[in-house]
Amino acid sequence: MTETHIDREALSVLREVMEEGYPELLDTFLADSESRLGELQKTSDAKVLSAVAHSFKGSASNMGAVRLAALCQELESEAKDKSPSEIARLVADITGEFADVRPVYEDERQHALTH
Amino acid sequence: MQAQEPLTVLIAEDSAADRLLLSTIVRRQGHQVLTAANGAEAVETFKEQHPDLVLMDALMPVMDGFEAARQIKVLAGEALVPIIFLTSLTESEALARCLEAGGDDFLAKPYNQVILAAKIKAMDRLRRLQATVLQQRDLIARHHDYLLNEQRVAKAVFDKVAHSGCLSAPNIRYLQSPYALFNGDLLLAAYTPAGDMHVMLGDFTGHGLPAAVGAMPLAEVFYGMTAKGYGLAETLREMNAKLKRILPVDMFCCATLLSLSFQSRSVEVWNGGMPDGYLHRMASGERVPLPARHLPLGILSAQAFDDRTDVYPMAVDDRVFLLSDGVIDTCDANDQLFGVERLQQVFAANREPDRLFEDIEQALRDFRGQARDDVSMVEVSLLESAQTHGAAPVYSDSGQSCPLNWSASFEFRGATLRRFNPLPFLLQLLLEVHGLRAQSGALYSVLAELYSNGLEHGVLGLDSSLKRDAAGFARYYEMRAARLEALQDGFVRVHLQVQPQGEGGRLVIRVEDSGKGFDVARVMERPVDNVRLSGRGIGLVRQLGRNASWSDQGRSASVEFFWEIEA
Numbered sequence: 017m018t019e020t021h022i023d024r025e026a027l028s029v030l031r032e033v034m035e036e037g038y039p040e041l042l043d044t045f046l047a048d049s050e051s052r053l054g055e056l057q058k059t060s061d062a063k064v065l066s067a068v069a070h071s072f073k074g075s076a077s078n079m080g081a082v083r084l085a086a087l088c089q090e091l092e093s094e095a096k097d098k099s100p101s102e103i104a105r106l107v108a109d110i111t112g113e114f115a116d117v118r119p120v121y122e123d124e125r126q127h128a129l130t131h
Numbered sequence: 132m133q134a135q136e137p138l139t140v141l142i143a144e145d146s147a148a149d150r151l152l153l154s155t156i157v158r159r160q161g162h163q164v165l166t167a168a169n170g171a172e173a174v175e176t177f178k179e180q181h182p183d184l185v186l187m188d189a190l191m192p193v194m195d196g197f198e199a200a201r202q203i204k205v206l207a208g209e210a211l212v213p214i215i216f217l218t219s220l221t222e223s224e225a226l227a228r229c230l231e232a233g234g235d236d237f238l239a240k241p242y243n244q245v246i247l248a249a250k251i252k253a254m255d256r257l258r259r260l261q262a263t264v265l266q267q268r269d270l271i272a273r274h275h276d277y278l279l280n281e282q283r284v285a286k287a288v289f290d291k292v293a294h295s296g297c298l299s300a301p302n303i304r305y306l307q308s309p310y311a312l313f314n315g316d317l318l319l320a321a322y323t324p325a326g327d328m329h330v331m332l333g334d335f336t337g338h339g340l341p342a343a344v345g346a347m348p349l350a351e352v353f354y355g356m357t358a359k360g361y362g363l364a365e366t367l368r369e370m371n372a373k374l375k376r377i378l379p380v381d382m383f384c385c386a387t388l389l390s391l392s393f394q395s396r397s398v399e400v401w402n403g404g405m406p407d408g409y410l411h412r413m414a415s416g417e418r419v420p421l422p423a424r425h426l427p428l429g430i431l432s433a434q435a436f437d438d439r440t441d442v443y444p445m446a447v448d449d450r451v452f453l454l455s456d457g458v459i460d461t462c463d464a465n466d467q468l469f470g471v472e473r474l475q476q477v478f479a480a481n482r483e484p485d486r487l488f489e490d491i492e493q494a495l496r497d498f499r500g501q502a503r504d505d506v507s508m509v510e511v512s513l514l515e516s517a518q519t520h521g522a523a524p525v526y527s528d529s530g531q532s533c534p535l536n537w538s539a540s541f542e543f544r545g546a547t548l549r550r551f552n553p554l555p556f557l558l559q560l561l562l563e564v565h566g567l568r569a570q571s572g573a574l575y576s577v578l579a580e581l582y583s584n585g586l587e588h589g590v591l592g593l594d595s596s597l598k599r600d601a602a603g604f605a606r607y608y609e610m611r612a613a614r615l616e617a618l619q620d621g622f623v624r625v626h627l628q629v630q631p632q633g634e635g636g637r638l639v640i641r642v643e644d645s646g647k648g649f650d651v652a653r654v655m656e657r658p659v660d661n662v663r664l665s666g667r668g669i670g671l672v673r674q675l676g677r678n679a680s681w682s683d684q685g686r687s688a689s690v691e692f693f694w695e696i697e698a
Contacts, residue, residue, distance in 0.1 A: 027243065033153050033244060041155075045148040070190060074219050076149045077241045 021113070024119050026080030032129070040058075042125045045079050049114055056107045065095040065103065073111075079121070084113045135252050141165045141182040143173035143199060144217060145191040149240070151218070153186060156244045160251070163321055168442045170194025174202045179230035184254055187239070189218040189229060190502040195225060199433040210590050211261035214256035216678055217242075226595070271482045278339075281409055282598065285343055286295070286312055292347050296321040297328065298353060305490050308450070313344035316507040317384075319350055321357040324558060324575035326393065330511055332453045333386040333428075334405060345429075359555040360575050363399055364438040365391045367428070371436045374429030383429040387421070388455050390443075394671060396511075397604070398451055399440045403427045408453040410443055411484065418478055419443065420453070442608045457506040458491065461499050469498050519528065533565045535636055538628040546588060548623060549615050555581055557625060566635055566694035573675040574638075574692065580668045581642040581688050582623060587611060589644025590621035595668075621645045635695040640676075641687060648684030 034041050052072045059065060061077035091106045098106070140162045144150040154164045165180055167173040171194040187204060189196040200214050216229040219240045229237060233253065235257070236250055291314060298305060298320045307318055315335030322328055331353055332589075335342040346438075349370055358365045367388060374384055385404035392398070402408060404427035410419040425437055461469040477494045481487055487507055495506070538559070543553060558575050561567050567574060587593045591614045597607040626641040654669055672681045676690035 028242075030152070034157065036153070036157050037151070041148060041151050041404065044151050048146060048148050067190065070219070071146055074240045075146045078152055080151055080241070 021081065021083050021117050023080035023082050027124065030079070031124075038128045039125050042121050042128075045075060046121060048075060052113065053111055053114060054109065060100060062096040066092050069095065069110075077091070081113075081117050084110065084117060087113055132642055133249070137161045137163060137257060138183040139165065139180065140249070140251070141167065141173060141176055141185045143167040143170065143185065143186040143196065145169055146188075147186075149217075149242075156242060156247060157186070157251075158446065159180075160244075160248055161674055163253075166310060169429065170196060170199030173199045173443075174206075176211075177203050183258060184251065184585070185212060185214045187214050187216050187234070189216050193514065197228060200232040200234055207264055209463070209551075211243065211258045215250055215254065231557040242263075271464035273597045281340060282343075282665040283314060283403070285340060288676060289347055292350055300328070302328075302512045302514045303330070304488070304512075306492075307507045308505055310697075311505065311507055312343045312346060314457075314505045315341050315346075315348065315384075316457075316505070317346045317386075318509055319353050320508060320511075321354050323357055323390075324360045324571050325579055326572055327574065328389075328391045328393075328511070329353070329363065330453075330509065331386055332405065332507060333384050333508075334455050336382045341382070343384065345374060345384060348373055348377060349384065349428075351589045352682060360558050360579070361389055361555050362399055362552055363440055365552055367401055367438045368433065371428045371431065374434050374462065375432065376520060378429050385423075385456075387423075387429040389451055389453075389511060391438075391451070391513060393513060393515070396445055396447075396504065396513065397442055398445050399442050401425065401440045406454060406456050406459050407479070408451060410445070410449075411445065411450045411452060413448045413450075413484070416448060424677055439612060442604060444598070444604045445513045447513055447515055451509050452487065452510045453508070455507040456493075458495065458508070461495050461506075463499055469495065473498065476601045486561060533563055535564065535629060535631050538625065538626070540626045542622050542624045544622045545618060548590060548621065549618055553625070556629070561638065562626065564629055564636070566636070566696060567692065569640060570692060570694070577672050577676050577690055578625075578640065580672055581640065581690070584668055584688070585623040585646070587644050588649065589646030590618070591615060592646060611627060633695070634691070635681060635693060638692040638693070639689065641689045643683070643687045648686045651681040 028039065030040050049072065052068055055068045056065065056072075059068075063107070069088045069092040073085050074091060076082075076088060077084040087106065087110045091110065095097075095103065137290050140157050142157065142164060144151060144153060145168050150166055150168070154166060158164050160225075165176050165182055168178050173185070173196075173641075174194070177185070177205065185200075187200055189635060191199075196216060200216075201206065213235045214233060214422055215236045215238050216228065216234045217240065218226075228238065233677070238247055238250060281310070291647040294672075297303070298318065300320065300322075303320055305318055307316065311318070315333075315337055317331070317333035317335065319331045319333075330419075333346070333349065335345050352370050352373055353366060356369060361369075371388075378384075383404075386407050387400070387402045387405045389408075400408070400421050402421055402423040403425035404423050407423070408421035410421060411417075412419065419424075419634060421441070421443075421620050424439075424441070427684040431437075457467060458474065459471060461491040463469075473494065474491070476492050478487075481490050488509065490671060491508065541553065551647065554575070557578060558571065561574055562571055588595060593607060593610060593611055593614070595607075597610075622645045624641075624643040626639075626643075628639040628673045630637050669679075672690055676692055679688070679690040683690050
C-alpha cells in the first residue's frame with residue numbers, strides 16, 4: 017500500500033528551476049486544481065469530463081503528483097464508457113487524492129518562503 | 132555544449148501552472164518568451180510578434196493547437212517556424228494529427244528541461260538551414276538574371292561585329308539556333324572581291340560566354356581578310372594565330388572553311404576537327420566525304436600550323452553540306468549515339484535534295500523523341516555566276532587626294548612565292564584610285580587570274596589540262612603543293628601604271644613570269660567552253676578587261692581598265 021503519491025525528485029527539480037517563482041507556481045497549481053475539481057464534480061458530459069481530466073492530468077504530472085495523474089488518465093480514457101455512478105466514484109477518488117497531496121504543496125510553499 | 136542563440140519562443144498552453152513552468156524553463160535557457168492561453172491568442176501573437184519557434188499545447192479552448200498550427204504555418208510562408216506540440220496524448224492517431232497539422236516535433240508531459248533544450252536546439256538548426264536555403268536561392272536567382280543579361284548584351288555586340296555577312300545569299304541554306312553563339316557554334320559567310328564565297332562553320336569548346344567570346348575576334352579576321360581578297364590559307368593562318376594567342380590553353384575552335392569559286396567551278400576545303408562535310412554531286416548522286424585532316428584552330432603554333440587545303444571540282448547545282456557535332460552526338464533514352472551510320476541512312480533515303488534538312492531533323496526527332504535546338508547545318512550550292520552578286524564595299528574618304536598619275540613595279544621571287552599572297556595588297560593599292568572602285572570585283576578577278584596563271588603555269592610549269600576530271604583535279608593540286616614546296620628560283624612581276632585620260636583615267640596591268648611560256652595563238656583559237664574545268668582564265672581576262680594581249684611567248688600578259696568620272 018505504499019503507492020507513491022508525490023515524486024519528490026520532481027519537486028526538487030521544480031524548486032531548482034523556478035527559484036523565486038516556486039511559490040507562485042505552487043499557488044497557481046493549487047488554484048487551477050480547485051477549479052478543475054469543481055468542473056469535474058458538476059458535469060456529466062463525457063466529452064467535458066475527458067477534456068478536463070486530460071488537462072488536470074497534464075499539470076498533475078508536471079507537479080510530480082503521479083497517482084493523481086494516473087487517476088485523471090483513467091477518467092480521461094473511460095469517461096465515455098463508464099456509468100454515472102462509476103464516474104462519480106472516480107471523481108471522488110480524484111478529489112480524495114488531491115486532498116491528500118495538497119498539504120505537501122502547502123508545506124513546500126511555507127518552506128520556500130522561509131528560506 | 133555550444134551556446135544556443137537566444138530565440139523568441141511563443142508558448143501556447145491553456146493550463147496556467149504548466150504555462151508558468153514552461154515559461155520559466157525556457158527563459159532560464161536564455162530565450163525571450165511570449166505566452167498565449169489558447170489557439171486564437173497564439174495566432175494573434177504570432178502575427179504581431181513573429182516568434183522564431185512555437186511550443187503548442189494540442190488541446191486548448193477557443194481554437195485548439197491543431198488549427199492554430201495550421202494557421203501559423205500558412206502565415207509563416209516560405210520561412211520555417213518550428214512548432215513543437217506539448218502533449219500528453221499517447222495514441223499514435225492523436226500524434227499523427229499533430230504532424231498533419233504541421234507540427235515538427237513533440238514534447239511529452241511532464242516537461243523534461245534537458246529534452247526540451249535539445250529539441251529547441253535541433254529545431255533551431257533546421258530553422259536556420261531553411262533560412263540559408265532561401266537566401267541562397269534568391270542569390271542564385273539574381274545571379275542567373277545577371278548572366279542572362281550579360282549574354283543578351285554579348286549577343287547584341289556580337290551581332291554588330293559579325294553581322295550575317297552573305298548568309299542570305301541565294302546559294303546558301305542554313306539552320307542555326309538563335310542561341311548557337313552560346314553553344315560555341317559559329318556560321319560565317321562572305322564574298323571575296325572576285326565574287327568567290329568564303330564560308331565557315333565553327334564550333335568553340337565550352338558553353339555560355341567563354342564559348343561566345345572567342346567568336347568575335349575570329350569573325351573580324353574572317354570578314355576583314357575575305358573582303359580584302361585574302362585566300363583561305365592566309366585567313367586560316369591569321370585565325371589560328373589569333374586564337375592561339377588569346378584563348379586559354381584548353382580552349383580551341385573546330386572549324387570547316389570553304390572557298391567556293393563560281394568562276395573556276397571548284398571548292399577549296401579545310402577541315403580542322405569538325406565532323407565530315409559532304410560534297411554532293413548531283414549528276415552521279417555521289418556524296419564525297421570531306422573529313423577533318425587538321426587539328427582545330429588555336430592549338431598549334433604558327434610554325435606547326437598546316438594551312439594546306441583540298442580542292443574539288445564542282446558542277447552547277449552541286450552542293451557542299453556541313454554540320455556541327457550536335458547531330459552526330461544526339462543521344463536517345465539509352466544513351467545510344469545517333470552516329471554517322473544513321474546520318475548516311477538519311478542521305479541514302481533522301482529523295483528530294485532540297486528537303487535534306489527536314490529529313491535530318493525528322494530523323495533526329497524520331498531517334499531522340501524530341502527536337503534539339505543546338506544543331507547547326509549549312510548547305511552551299513554552286514550556281515551560275517550570273518546568279519550571284521556581291522555587295523559593293525563602302526568607302527568613307529572624299530577622293531580629293533587620290534593618286535592619278537603613277538606607276539609601280541613589283542617582283543616576287545623564289546621562296547616568297549611559296550607563302551606570300553600579294554593580291555590583297557595590290558588591290559588595296561589600286562583602290563586608292565577612286566575611279567577604279569566601281570570595278571574592284573573585275574580588277575581582283577583579273578589580277579588573281581593573271582597572277583595565278585603566272586605562278587602555276589609559268590613558274591611551276593603545271594598543265595591545266597590535268598583538271599579535266601576529279602582525279603586529275605586532285606593530282607593537279609598535289610603537284611602544285613609539291614612544286615611550290617621545292618621552289619627555289621623563278622619570279623612573277625607585276626607592273627601597274629595609272630594615267631589620267633580625258634575626264635577619267637587608264638590603268639595598265641602587266642604580269643610577267645619566268646616560266647617557259649605557252650602557245651598563245653592555239654589557246655586563243657579554242658572556243659570558250661563552259662563545261663571544261665580549265666582554260667577559262669584567258670577568256671575571263673579578255674571579258675573583264677580591255678585590250679588583253681600576251682607577248683614574249685605567253686610569258687607576259689597585259690590588260691587595261693578605263694574609267695570615267697561621273698558628272
